[in-house]
Amino acid sequence: MHISEGVLSGSVLAAGWLGTCAGVSLGLKKTSSDNIVRSALLSSAFFLASLVNVRIGPGSTHLSFIAPMGIILGYGAFPAVFVALLLQAVLFHFGGLVVLGANCFAMALPALLVHLAFGRAIRETKKKSVTMSLSFVAGALAVIMGASIAGAFLGLTDENFLGAVKLMLLAHVPLALIEGAATAFLISWLKTAAPEFLK
Amino acid sequence: MTNKNKILFAILYSLTVSLSKNIFVLAAAVVVTMTMFKKSFVRPLLRLNIFNIIAVITLALTWPNVLDGIMMGLLIALRVNMIYIALATLVFPLGFAGMYQALLLFRLPEKLRVLLLLTLRGIFILKDRFDSALISLKLRAPKMKIQSFTYVTGSVLLQAAARSERMERAIKCRGGFGGFNAIMSEESGIRNENALNGLESALSIS
Numbered sequence: 001m002h003i004s005e006g007v008l009s010g011s012v013l014a015a016g017w018l019g020t021c022a023g024v025s026l027g028l029k030k031t032s033s034d035n036i037v038r039s040a041l042l043s044s045a046f047f048l049a050s051l052v053n054v055r056i057g058p059g060s061t062h063l064s065f066i067a068p069m070g071i072i073l074g075y076g077a078f079p080a081v082f083v084a085l086l087l088q089a090v091l092f093h094f095g096g097l098v099v100l101g102a103n104c105f106a107m108a109l110p111a112l113l114v115h116l117a118f119g120r121a122i123r124e125t126k127k128k129s130v131t132m133s134l135s136f137v138a139g140a141l142a143v144i145m146g147a148s149i150a151g152a153f154l155g156l157t158d159e160n161f162l163g164a165v166k167l168m169l170l171a172h173v174p175l176a177l178i179e180g181a182a183t184a185f186l187i188s189w190l191k192t193a194a195p196e197f198l199k
Numbered sequence: 200m201t202n203k204n205k206i207l208f209a210i211l212y213s214l215t216v217s218l219s220k221n222i223f224v225l226a227a228a229v230v231v232t233m234t235m236f237k238k239s240f241v242r243p244l245l246r247l248n249i250f251n252i253i254a255v256i257t258l259a260l261t262w263p264n265v266l267d268g269i270m271m272g273l274l275i276a277l278r279v280n281m282i283y284i285a286l287a288t289l290v291f292p293l294g295f296a297g298m299y300q301a302l303l304l305f306r307l308p309e310k311l312r313v314l315l316l317l318t319l320r321g322i323f324i325l326k327d328r329f330d331s332a333l334i335s336l337k338l339r340a341p342k343m344k345i346q347s348f349t350y351v352t353g354s355v356l357l358q359a360a361a362r363s364e365r366m367e368r369a370i371k372c373r374g375g376f377g378g379f380n381a382i383m384s385e386e387s388g389i390r391n392e393n394a395l396n397g398l399e400s401a402l403s404i405s
Contacts, residue, residue: 004250004254004275004279005213005217005278005279005282005283006216006217006274006275006277006278006279006281006282007217007275007278008217009218010217010218013214013217013218024311025308028308028310028311031310033310034367036310036313036314036317037317037360037363037364037366037367038360038363039314040314040317040318040320040321040363041321041325041356041359041360041363042356043314043318043321044318044321044322044324044325044359045321045325045352045356047318047322048322048325048326048329049352063348065352079310079311079314080314080318082311083311083314083315083318084318086315087315087318087319087322090290090291090295090298091295093243093283093286093287093291096213096282096286097206097209097210097213097286097290098210098213098214098217098282099217158271160262160263160267160268160271163260163261163262163263164257164258164261164262166261167257167261178345181345181346182345182348182349185345185346185349185350185353186349186352186353189349189350189353190353190356190357193353193354193357194357194360197356197357197360
């Protein structure tokens with residue numbers, strides 16, 4: 001889902017940075033000092049998840065855990081994603097510094113939206129089947145939303161990118177299903193083993 | 200050139216290369232890039248260009264006009280290569296300590312700086328535990344499924360959370376998160392660089 005350097009136009013890059021700055025400042029304001037350690041931990045998990053490949057049939061993919069970050073951290077997902085992407089750019093040379101704003105916005109906004117739409121319902125339900133279903137939808141939606149925002153950035157840069165965007169969205173459908181399943185298992189397991197982790 | 204200026208120059212250069220469609224500006228950028236090129240960049244650039252080839256093919260197939268798609272793909276590939284060389288020359292050699300020291304001069308909010316440090320620490324804690332958990336999982340079930348992978352992830356997260364909470368208490372006992380920043384707040388000097396190097400080693404070893 002990383003957009004490469006040198007693709008986006010100036011106005012789209014500026015919009016990405018504007019959205020990211022707003023999200024990060026709101027996230028930092030809403031994150032108490034006591035929650036910074038948890039944010040850092042999930043930021044590290046987000047960073048590492050992209051390095052661990054899971055074999056699916058003949059190919060393999062990597063998970064992103066955008067939805068679990070959103071469900072657990074809420075507004076704090078913005079600074080957590082920003083820091084993880086900054087470290088990925090500096091230590092592993094994924095993405096870049098100029099496009100960091102757009103990439104962060106495309107990944108953190110779905111996390112926040114998933115939190116607002118599903119966070120409370122997932123925490124309050126007592127049925128495992130409901131937790132799993134909601135988490136599955138949250139995980140899958142987060143990936144699709146992330147790809148859509150990245151696609152919108154490309155489309156706003158040049159209309160001719162829309163063909164490639166359609167292809168990218170199609171390629172993200174199996175990934176969304178996998179991410180949905182992983183989110184469902186992870187959230188239901190966390191809710192059983194350590195419900196306080198989700199609060 | 201100071202670390203802060205290196206980062207500023209790299210960002211400015213990346214921005215100019217990213218936004219420019221003027222052939223003369225791009226040609227000038229190519230000349231500047233060639234002066235920064237080193238042999239050690241060849242291998243990472245080869246890896247990077249595998250993705251660029253895929254991008255060129257995708258754009259050729261999806262662009263309304265095939266030739267325009269190829270040209271757009273090649274332009275993006277050229278920009279990506281130039282930006283990589285600039286970042287590899289100016290930013291990547293700074294390492295985490297140099298980068299962090301430079302970021303301090305950009306006056307980032309304190310919470311974000313602490314988050315950056317703790318995330319780096321968290322990566323080493325989680326990586327350690329992930330590796331051993333994945334090895335034991337693979338020994339028990341050579342074909343790893345998503346379900347088992349996520350359960351391992353969940354248990355590693357909880358173990359690391361418990362350890363991180365102990366770490367947080369220890370930080371607070373030593374004077375709170377201000378302890379980290381106290382090392383960095385002064386102007387750069389030999390003592391501060393030593394402290395940063397020590398901090399970086401501590402983060403990567405423990």
